[in-house]
Amino acid sequence: MNLLKYVPILDTLRNYDKRDFKFDLTAALTVAVVALPQTMAYAMIAGVHPAYGLYAGIVLTILASSFGSSHQLATGPTNAISLLIAAYMAAFVGQENFFGNLFLLTFLVGAIQFAMGVFRLGSLVNYVSHAVIVGFTAGAGIIIAMGQLNNLIGVSLPKGHLSSIDKVVACFTNLDQMNYVAFGIGMFTIAVILICKKINKNLPGALLGVILSVILVMTMGLEKYGLKVVGEIPQAIPPLSMPNFSLEAVKELGAGAFVIAIIGLVEAVSISKAIASKTLQKIDPNQEFIGQGVANMGGAFFSSIPGSGSFTRSAITFQNGGRTRLAGVLVGIIILLVLIFFAPFARYIPNASLAGVIMVVAYSMIDKKALVKVIKTNRNDALVLLVTMLTTIFAPELEQAIYAGVALSLLLYLKESGSASVKTLAPVRVSDGRFVEQAVKGDSPSIAIFQLEGNLYFGSSADLEKKLSEGYSDAKVFLIRFKGISVIDITALEVVEAFVARALGDGKRVILSGVTPKIYQMMDKMHMIEHVGAENVFMEDDEVFATSGKALDEASSFVRGVSYSSNERVVQA
Structure with missing residues (x-):
């Protein structure tokens, strides 16, 4: 049973159920049909031969589906992850150990994800807000198009690592070298994709565009x-591969692997x-972490x-009935099977055609809808969103966009949560035991x-402290x-303790109501219970208003002959 789990x-x-097989x-x-051109295109974004995208499309898909939680999640190369790969592998381009380090990156990503699943850290993805993901994805889309x-x-770029902005500048600088055949093939592929979407969203426009481009290359000899x-x-x-398990390489790629692992998990769990x-x-985020981890570790x-x-x-899996x-x-x-039997034809796929797919x-x-929704809804x-998107485009390292977005989210949250909710009320007892708020006028x-x-x-x-x-x-x-x-933490409780000490010092009586066992334990360790008096502490009660009712009875017995009248608004005790 554990193995099945x-x-x-x-x-x-x-x-x-055999009836599910046809679906x-x-x-x-x-x-x-969609994955074939996509995985090759994403490998190009990552800066490697399209074959490595196909390999990932085979291995990662099988392993993640076998070990993950979701029935419909399709795992493999993705645009945002591929862009991160290109950024972190740029330093190794041209080196003999490039592929060893690439597969080490794959392994490290999987190991981090697997460990997070084993230690049940699935809730951590909640700290990457929706605004950060929308901003990062939009920025990544712009960078991918620029790249x-x-x-x-069809313009050749200078050798060496170039930023996306440098690539665009180089393209316009060398626009006179533009290959109009390549541009035509790229635009033809884009047109096929858009026309297919207009006719029927389920038509594999990307695959048709690539196949038709291959036919044009083979029949017209466009390579010349x-x-x-x-x-x-x-x-x-x-093919089998061996990651470069060296301590130096792990140090160089560790930070990048962590960022890719987190972004990958956020993508996977959000989609699931x-x-x-x-x-x-019912999705188990921890099991999904394990599934993604096993896939990447195995894929290495x-x-x-x-x-x-x-x-x-x-989405295609779900829309087409995958159960x-x-x-x-x-x-x-x-x-x-396609790789085994149809690989010879894939050699004729134009880079411009795949670039059209990527565009x-x-x-x-x-x-666009998510951008407008976020911008209009909450400042x-x-x-x-805007800081994350701009940082994604202009920052020298992509992970800085995620760090900036998460840090800004937390800072803004802390700023908003820095306001304490304290209501100052005067009690009015009504026939059914409820309390109503009184707008205090005149004397206290x-x-x-x-x-x-x-x-x-x-x-x-x-x-x-200010409101008290x-x-x-x-x-x-x-x-x-x-x-x-x-x-409530000890800092806030110390503020309450100071208020209590002031009131007691002025000869007033203090009564605490609705106290939970946890808060009581904290108060007891701080000696607040001793100062206030156990008889003045009323524990949390299951009945609504019961605790406050008991506390008010005690207060009323202390203050004899007090009458109340008010503008009434019901308040939960």
């Missing part, structure tokens, strides 16, 4: 016009949850680049209630309610 494909096969096969065939401009127009093609793709299963909201499948030994969940291919994780396994098998992908990465999220009431709410921590302690101080009055009894508190 950690290798979900075994449970799927054990309880497989899984149909979905797999459709996804494979493929030279392939689209200087058109660059993919070249030979090994007609074999993904989005589809699960429609299929009603089969010549694969790092990958993650693909929104496009996952179980077997659909993902079948996708990998189908790509493998369409890059444009689709900019989620803080809009700022986070004999009994003043402070209702503390939300998260009270060191960041909001200054505001809490402003609410200090000539009341004979201060009743402090803790029932509305979600979290």
Whole structure:
């Protein structure tokens, strides 16, 4: 049973309903048709031969589907991950150990993801906000398009590592060297994709565009016009490979592997949850972490680049009826069969055609609706989105965009949460035992209630101190309610303790109500219970208002002959 839990494909096969096979096969065939040009294009974005994208499309897809949680998640090379790969591998371009380090990067990404799944750190992806992902994805789309401009127009770039901006500048500087055949093939591919989308969204426009481009190259001999093609793709299963397990390489690639791992997990879990909201499948983020980790670690030994969940291919799996994780396994098998039997034809794929595919992908990465929604809805999220997007485009290292976005998100959150929620009330008792808020006018009431709410921590302690101080009055009894508190730390509790000490020093009585066992324990260790008196502490009660009712009875018995009238607004105790 434990094996079935950690290798979900075994449970799927054990309880497989044969009636699901035709749906899984149909979905797999459709996804494979899209995956073939996509995986090759993403390998180009990563700066390696398209064959390595195909290898990843086989190995990562099979392993992630076998070990992951989602039934529909399609794993393999993705645009954002490929862009990160190119950034982190740039320092190794031209070196003998390039591929050893590339496969080490794949392994490290998987190892980090696997470890996070084992230690059940699935909730960490929640700290990367939606605004950060939208901003990073939009910025990545712009960079990807900029990076493929030279392939689209057939301009050769100077050797060495160039930033995306440098590539664009070089393209326009050498525009007189533009290859019009390459540009024509690239635009032809884009046109085919767009026309297919207009006719039917389910038509594999990218694959048709590439196939038609291959036919043009083969029948018209376009290579003689200087058109660059993919070249030979090994007609074999993904070859075995060995990562460069050296301490120096691990140090150089560790930070990049961590960023890729986190972005990959955010992509995978977000996509899985989005589809699960429609299929009603329960997603286990930790198991999905393990699945992604196993896929990347395994792929490192089969010549694969790092990958993650693909929104496009996952959506196609769902839309075409894929019911179980077997659909993902079948996708990998189908790509493998294509690689074995049709590889000779792939050598004629023009780089410009793949660049056309990438340009369409890059444009689709900019989620216009999400951008408008974030910008219009929340000013803080809009700022986070814009900073992340601009940092993605202009920062020298891509991970700086993620760091900047997450850091800004947390800073803005801390700023917003720095305000303490304190309501100053005067009690009015009605027939059913409820309390209503009184707009205090004139003299201070004999009994003043402070209702503390939300998260009270060191960041909001200054505001809490200010509001408690402003609410200090000539009341004979201060009743402090803790029932509305979600979290309180020692810094905030010390502020309350100082207020209590002041009130007691002035000869007033302090009553604490709605105290949870956890807060009581903290108070006891701080000797607050001893100072206030155990008889003045009323523990949290299951009945609504019960604690405050008991506390108010105690306060009323202390203050005799007090009557109340008010403008009434019901307040939860």
